[in-house]
Amino acid sequence: MTEPKKIKVLVAKPGLDGHDRGAKVVARALRDAGMEVIYTGIRQTPEMIVEAALQEDVDVVGLSILSGAHLELFPRITNGLQKKGLDNVLVVAGGIIPEEDKPVLQKAGVKAIFGPGTPTTDIIGFIQKNAPNR
Amino acid sequence: MYRGRHWTMRQYARFASAEESNKRYRYLLQQGQTGLSIAFDLPTQIGYDSDHPLAHGEIGKVGVPVSTLKDLEVLFEDIPLDKVFTSMTINSTAPVLLAMYVALARKQGMDVAKLEGTVQNDILKEYIARGTYIFPPRPSMRLITDTFRYCKDNVPKWNTISISGYHIREAGSTAVQEVAFTLADGIACVQAAIDAGLDVDAFAGRLSFFFNAHNNFFEEIAKFRAARRLWAKTMKHRFGATDAKSCMLRFHTQTAGCTLTSQQPVNNVVRVAVQALAAVLGGTQSLHTNCYDEAYAPPSEDSVTVALRTQQLLGYDNGVADTADQLGGSYFIEYLTSRIEDGASAYMAKIDALGGAVAAIEQGFQQREIRESAYRYQKEVESGKRTIVGVNKFVSPYPKIAGLLRVEPEQAKRQLARLAEVKRNRDAVKVKQQLARLEALARTTDNTMPTILGCVEAYASLGEVCDVLRGVFGVQEEYRAV
Structure with a gap:
């Protein structure tokens, strides 16, 4: 029997805000749950995030934003991923995202949005269940 | 007090x-x-x-x-x-x-x-x-x-x-x-x-x-x-x-x-x-x-x-x-x-x-x-070692909040129009001179404040002033460790 392949996750912070507590805590929790995690750091453009996802050949992209620019930035990331043929990549997000924005983002291809107070176990469970099989 | x-x-x-x-x-x-x-x-x-x-x-x-x-x-x-x-x-x-x-x-x-x-x-x-x-x-x-x-x-x-x-x-x-x-x-x-x-x-x-x-x-x-x-x-x-x-x-x-x-x-x-x-x-x-x-x-x-x-x-x-x-x-x-x-x-x-x-x-x-x-x-x-009421203890359904404030896209458009107008109407030569002065000064240990003041009074922009300083001081990469 071979070991199941580790799920590879890119945790990324688009936008200009520096609030990285959530991104760092989630990155650490995913790693502790046995995933391979790459954290981009703050102030990433959509193009940088798409490029990192491509280069690192990740299964999952986790976006964290608290600046309020999610409506502008998230669709640019999901579109970019599609253009690069990364349709398979599971995109999830967290941060301060108002309820009424969620349908727009989901339509753009963000599969789950985890608001403040979400246990990391919920995020881990969702990713384990929904990450693409390879 | x-x-x-x-x-x-x-x-x-x-x-x-x-x-x-x-x-x-x-x-x-x-x-x-x-x-x-x-x-x-x-x-x-x-x-x-x-x-x-x-x-x-x-x-x-x-x-x-x-x-x-x-x-x-x-x-x-x-x-x-x-x-x-x-x-x-x-x-x-x-x-x-x-x-x-x-x-x-x-x-x-x-x-x-x-x-x-x-x-x-x-x-x-x-x-x-x-x-x-x-x-x-x-x-x-x-x-x-x-x-x-x-x-x-x-x-x-x-x-x-x-x-x-x-x-x-x-x-x-x-x-x-x-x-x-x-x-x-x-x-x-x-x-x-x-x-x-x-x-x-x-x-x-x-x-x-x-x-x-x-x-x-x-x-x-x-x-x-x-x-x-x-x-x-x-x-x-x-x-x-x-x-x-x-x-x-x-x-x-x-x-x-x-x-x-x-x-x-x-x-x-x-x-x-x-x-x-x-x-x-x-x-x-x-x-x-x-x-x-x-x-x-x-x-x-x-x-x-x-x-x-x-x-x-x-x-x-x-x-x-x-x-x-x-x-x-x-x-x-x-x-x-x-x-x-x-x-x-x-x-x-x-x-x-x-x-x-x-x-x-x-x-x-x-x-x-x-x-x-x-x-x-x-x-x-x-x-559960640390209690947050309503989150990990005493959890109950709650109504979603309505009436959240949003930023209108027109406000960003107006801001961009004003910036374009300033950049069009200012004395470009004066701006260039002031920015050059700032660059020279930033390389010394003299106080930069009076010259930054000169720059902004000539309507040099915040981005232009910071670009000059970026050129002299460099840009800080994130100290990254997860």
Whole structure:
């Protein structure tokens, strides 16, 4: 029997805000749950995030934003991923995202949005269940 | 303060455009308020004009965009600057915004020496916790001492720095770490100013601090008391300050944004009230109370009112400021105060051993310590060891909040149009000359402030000024470790 392949996750912070507590805590929790995690750091453009996802050949992209620019930035990331043929990549997000924005983002291809107070176990469970099989 | 009068009830407020802010400011002044508070959007905070590609989607989102002096002229239209006290939450671009404020005062024909206000101007906590830095720490410290020197001679009533632990705590530190890392940053600032040739008693009285009011009621009260004790000892023994004012730790407090829950959000009103009470019992000079809906989005008008009423209710209905240091002498409070003081002293000794706050930041020390604390905190919440009512205990369904404030896209368009007009109509040769002067000066150790003032008076933009400084100082990469 071979070991199941580790799920590879890119945790990324688009936008200009520096609030990285959530991104760092989630990155650490995913790693502790046995995933391979790459954290981009703050102030990433959509193009940088798409490029990192491509280069690192990740299964999952986790976006964290608290600046309020999610409506502008998230669709640019999901579109970019599609253009690069990364349709398979599971995109999830967290941060301060108002309820009424969620349908727009989901339509753009963000599969789950985890608001403040979400246990990391919920995020881990969702990713384990929904990450693409390879 | 206290007994005679209340703490200052100062609410930080965010508006998406200069026009909207101006309207609000004029309303507040009519109502008798004299203190104005400016929140800037993220591009302004990290030195990008509104027309920079990275500003896309961020214009006006978390505050007002200011790219040129023209934006500040609109922001303060019909507001005489010598009649107000302006608090600007700005850090890596503080010298530029301060220069614009001075330039505007001159245009209004004011005596600059009469200007009163504050710039946050605390770059060290940006590397540690908040993230809106531009240049590496050492040239950034030089810009801070440049503002100290400039203000001492020209704007003597200005508060040149607000040394901030608030964001350190928000990033996940413990109470002890909040005190230790903040005071270590304070020590670095004082040392830098002394090294730049300033006499400690000439500027130390203008230093102010900014702390967080978190959930553990007694620990928070003790934290403020411990910080005050430690700072007085530091100023007296380490820096030989002789003026009593130099040894005073004056501070602003904000209740902890990170403790607000999106679950059962009305509970946040009570959370904030208890945190605010801790700040007052800890002796804060001014206070911002958070709004209960802030775990969702920028606050609504209703929630802003409740937040302010919470402070008024504490001060007026309950008389909590009838005396100062209300819990002094309580066995438990005195014990906790000493324990926090000891813990913070040990941390500060460790930072000294690493070569001081700047060197420790460069080695990622504070960042790592905070990251560990944040992860531990999250683990404690998830295991139920730490209770958050409505989140991991006493959970019940709650209605979603309606009426959230949104930023209209027209506001960003208007901002971009104004910037384009300024760039079209200004004297391009003069701008180029001023920017060239700044570049030459930045390479020396002379004070950059007068030339930054020259740049902004010629309508050079914030982004242009910062680009010149980026060229000379370099750009700081993130100190990254997960």
